[in-house]
Amino acid sequence: xxxxxxxxLRVALDRPLRAAYDYLAPPGRDxxxxxxxxxxxxxxxxxxxxxxxxxxxxxxxxPAARLRAAEAVLDEAPLFDAASLAxxxxxxGYYHHPLGEVIAAALPKALRGGAPLEARTECLHATxxxxxxxxxxxxxxxxxxxxxxxxxASATGGLDAAALAAAQPNWRGAARALVARGWARLxxxxxxxxxxxAPAALGAGPPDGSGAWAPETIPxxxxxxxxxVTAITGAAGYAACVLQGATGSGKTEVYLRxxxxxxxxxxxxxxxxxxxxxxxxxxxxxxxxxxQPIAVLHSGLTDTERLAAWRDAHAGxxxxxxxxxxxxxxxxxxxxxxxxxxxxxxxxxxxxxGCRYSARDLAVLRARHADVPVVLGSATPCFETLHNVDGxxxxxxxxxxxxxxxxxxxxxxxxxxAHPPRDGLAAPVLRAIERHLATGGQALVYINRRxxxxxLLCTACGWIAPCQACDARLTVHQGAGRLRCHYCGAEExxxxxxxxxxxxxxxxxxxxxxxxxxxAELFPGERLVRLDRDTARRPGDIEQVMRAVLSGEARILxxxxxxxxxxxFPGVTLVAVLNADQGLFSTDFRAAxxxxxxxxxxxxRAGRDARAGEVLxxxxxxxxxxxxxxxxxxxxxxxxxxxxxxxxxxWPPFGRLAVLRASATASGAVFDFLQAAxxxxxxxxxxxxxxxxxAALARRAGRHHAxxxxxxxxxxxxxxxxxxxxxxxxxxxxxxxxxxxxxxxPLETQ
Ligand code: ADP
Ligand code: ZN
Ligand code: ZN
Numbered sequence: 001x002x003x004x005x006x007x008x009l010r011v012a013l014d015r016p017l018r019a020a021y022d023y024l025a026p027p028g029r030d031x032x033x034x035x036x037x038x039x040x041x042x043x044x045x046x047x048x049x050x051x052x053x054x055x056x057x058x059x060x061x062x063p064a065a066r067l068r069a070a071e072a073v074l075d076e077a078p079l080f081d082a083a084s085l086a087x088x089x090x091x092x093g094y095y096h097h098p099l100g101e102v103i104a105a106a107l108p109k110a111l112r113g114g115a116p117l118e119a120r121t122e123c124l125h126a127t128x129x130x131x132x133x134x135x136x137x138x139x140x141x142x143x144x145x146x147x148x149x150x151x152x153a154s155a156t157g158g159l160d161a162a163a164l165a166a167a168q169p170n171w172r173g174a175a176r177a178l179v180a181r182g183w184a185r186l187x188x189x190x191x192x193x194x195x196x197x198a199p200a201a202l203g204a205g206p207p208d209g210s211g212a213w214a215p216e217t218i219p220x221x222x223x224x225x226x227x228x229v230t231a232i233t234g235a236a237g238y239a240a241c242v243l244q245g246a247t248g249s250g251k252t253e254v255y256l257r258x259x260x261x262x263x264x265x266x267x268x269x270x271x272x273x274x275x276x277x278x279x280x281x282x283x284x285x286x287x288x289x290x291x292q293p294i295a296v297l298h299s300g301l302t303d304t305e306r307l308a309a310w311r312d313a314h315a316g317x318x319x320x321x322x323x324x325x326x327x328x329x330x331x332x333x334x335x336x337x338x339x340x341x342x343x344x345x346x347x348x349x350x351x352x353x354g355c356r357y358s359a360r361d362l363a364v365l366r367a368r369h370a371d372v373p374v375v376l377g378s379a380t381p382c383f384e385t386l387h388n389v390d391g392x393x394x395x396x397x398x399x400x401x402x403x404x405x406x407x408x409x410x411x412x413x414x415x416x417x418a419h420p421p422r423d424g425l426a427a428p429v430l431r432a433i434e435r436h437l438a439t440g441g442q443a444l445v446y447i448n449r450r451x452x453x454x455x456l457l458c459t460a461c462g463w464i465a466p467c468q469a470c471d472a473r474l475t476v477h478q479g480a481g482r483l484r485c486h487y488c489g490a491e492e493x494x495x496x497x498x499x500x501x502x503x504x505x506x507x508x509x510x511x512x513x514x515x516x517x518x519x520a521e522l523f524p525g526e527r528l529v530r531l532d533r534d535t536a537r538r539p540g541d542i543e544q545v546m547r548a549v550l551s552g553e554a555r556i557l558x559x560x561x562x563x564x565x566x567x568x569f570p571g572v573t574l575v576a577v578l579n580a581d582q583g584l585f586s587t588d589f590r591a592a593x594x595x596x597x598x599x600x601x602x603x604x605r606a607g608r609d610a611r612a613g614e615v616l617x618x619x620x621x622x623x624x625x626x627x628x629x630x631x632x633x634x635x636x637x638x639x640x641x642x643x644x645x646x647x648x649x650x651w652p653p654f655g656r657l658a659v660l661r662a663s664a665t666a667s668g669a670v671f672d673f674l675q676a677a678x679x680x681x682x683x684x685x686x687x688x689x690x691x692x693x694x695a696a697l698a699r700r701a702g703r704h705h706a707x708x709x710x711x712x713x714x715x716x717x718x719x720x721x722x723x724x725x726x727x728x729x730x731x732x733x734x735x736x737x738x739x740x741x742x743x744x745x746p747l748e749t750q
Pocket of ligand 3 (some may be wrong): 467468469470472485486487488489490700701
């Protein structure tokens with residue numbers, strides 16, 4: 001350590017380096033005057049970079065001669081307060097990702113580049129000389145200048161660009177002349193607030209299309225809702241509450257009341273949702289309930305919109321912040337509450353690129369640091385969450401079905417062996433659709449596969465259309481006349497004949513497009529809509545489909561996973577799940593949990609009105625124990641059995657996992673790296689390494705993927721091991737020939 005007079009600043013830069021960089025204070029400043037959380041411009045090699053000060057130290061590991069001075073401090077006030085910095089540092093440490101990259105990902109692009117924390121606008125003032133000149137009737141000849149100086153002389157505090165442009169559109173020329181004569185001065189000041197306006201788009205009103213949620217529709221709480229609100233708002237400091245209730249049981253109403261309580265005590269609230277596009281109703285209800293501006297943060301925003309929302313949140317103009325995964329790092333003034341809606345949703349876990357964090361887990365951590373309550377809402381809490389309830393770490397708040405709500409939907413299995421399906425649909429399902437339509441109901445048909453058919457087959461020679469870049473088959477998209485790879489996006493025209501033998505080819509299996517077509521032929525008079533990534537490409541597409549269903553105009557809705565989220569379809573009385581079997585035999589330890597969540601979630605879309613819903617699940621394995629326990633005991637019983645299985649196998653949450661994933665264009669390089677990584681692990685206490693093995697889909701977009709699994713019975717030994725290991729991995733020569741990433745608490749192990 002080399003003590004440095006005045007000390008050094010520890011700066012996190014957006015670079016894949018794990019250590020912070022040390023710098024001397026910029027000329028004319030001392031280290032003590034620069035608080036952590038501000039941005040700073042520093043030299044890096046021959047370039048410059050913007051970093052964030054994360055700490056100060058009296059000494060550096062660098063020799064004094066190599067320490068360089070920072071160039072400029074960019075902020076007067078920190079971008080991140082101490083609690084937010086602590087959260088970011090914890091994230092970097094726990095997920096073993098460079099802090100600078102974690103911080104960069106938490107910031108809007110413009111701020112990463114050094115843009116001012118607050119939007120600034122130009123402001124023109126009259127100088128004392130200018131005021132005197134104006135009083136003396138100057139300037140006599142230039143009419144534009146005279147008009148402008150007159151305005152300025154009577155405007156104490158000056159006029160900003162917007163005001164000037166409104167009063168005198170070509171003010172800039174006159175301003176230049178006045179400045180040159182010493183009669184005016186141009187500077188900048190903080191721009192007026194940009195409170196995020198409610199979009200005029202669909203989704204801003206209630207689903208009935210009536211335009212606005214009238215304030216008088218605020219319902220009186222049920223006793224269970226009241227108890228839940230009291231438990232949340234009455235918590236003295238940190239409390240983790242699991243708000244568990246079926247779709248429609250009133251969870252959102254509880255969030256609204258808890259947020260209102262936080263606002264009333266002068267505090268802010270952070271609400272996390274899985275995907276904004278899939279939860280327009282939640283956003284609309286928050287907008288209708290609160291007059292305050294709401295900052296909305298999600299991946300669909302432009303850079304400018306994201307910057308404006310972030311600034312509103314940071315400045316405290318927006319006391320409510322609603323956003324997707326990365327909003328867990330959003331600034332919230334005087335944070336008083338965190339809500340995680342649909343906490344079981346997989347999109348809370350970053351699974352590709354960057355730091356692979358779980359926003360749900362970080363939300364709980366953030367709440368603990370901030371000493372405020374956190375609400376985890378779901379009809380199907382994930383097993384980890386239920387385990388925390390069992391262990392007394394989280395408090396469960398149950399919402400039963402409301403009295404004015406229909407009874408729980410009835411689940412039944414349709415044995416595909418007894419009722420061979422035609423075009424993917426078994427006869428009992430078709431009869432049920434007919435029956436529900438005849439009595440004024442709507443039907444929701446769920447199949448977790450988009451496109452027309454997952455396979456194109458030549459019945460003469462057995463050729464199957466393959467993706468050239470992946471170990472995968474191409475999916476038939478009939479309407480578009482294309483074959484598409486759902487893994488790498490490759491596409492080609494749909495061939496009419498087999499490229500190998502010239503015989504005719506045939507699509508095999510079903511996707512949403514084929515099911516839609518089959519149903520259209522079977523129910524010619526009825527309007528159908530389809531909801532999947534192909535029909536919902538643009539923002540607004542989802543709402544359009546929703547409107548068609550909610551208005552009752554569309555009678556049958558066919559969709560993928562997208563229909564299991566967010567939307568409430570009160571008129572839907574029948575739900576058919578076409579391909580449940582995929583989830584039954586997966587080798588992934590979480591597959592069963594996922595399947596149960598999907599079935600319960602999709603079932604929850606039915607029968608919100610007075611009528612009870614009916615849910616039919618097509619399967620070739622009606623005796624399968626997983627399906628049996630779900631039907632017999634519901635999600636609760638199913639989860640209890642699932643947790644017991646996990647305990648026996650030491651799977652999470654009873655054990656801890658991390659996966660080291662690697663990919664390269666040459667499969668040899670991937671395995672070389674993983675073997676070297678395994679050797680680098682040495683005799684590691686308390687952890688077990690498994691692999692390397694090829695990924696379930698080994699070749700994707702021309703790259704070979706493989707992985708090494710790290711297991712431990714407990715968190716601490718795993719974390720200790722990973723810390724040393726990751727540093728060793730950085731130094732491996734084989735690491736330079738692959739892309740690798742560590743995934744702590746992975747959602748998948750395949
Ligand atoms: P969830 O978030 O669990 O799906 P919501 O809070 O959205 O449930 O409630 C579903 C519907 O029931 C909404 O239209 C809501 O306004 C209404 N609702 C919620 N709580 C009550 C209540 N206590 N009394 C009457 N209606 C309610
Ligand atoms: Zn052929
Ligand atoms: Zn592909």
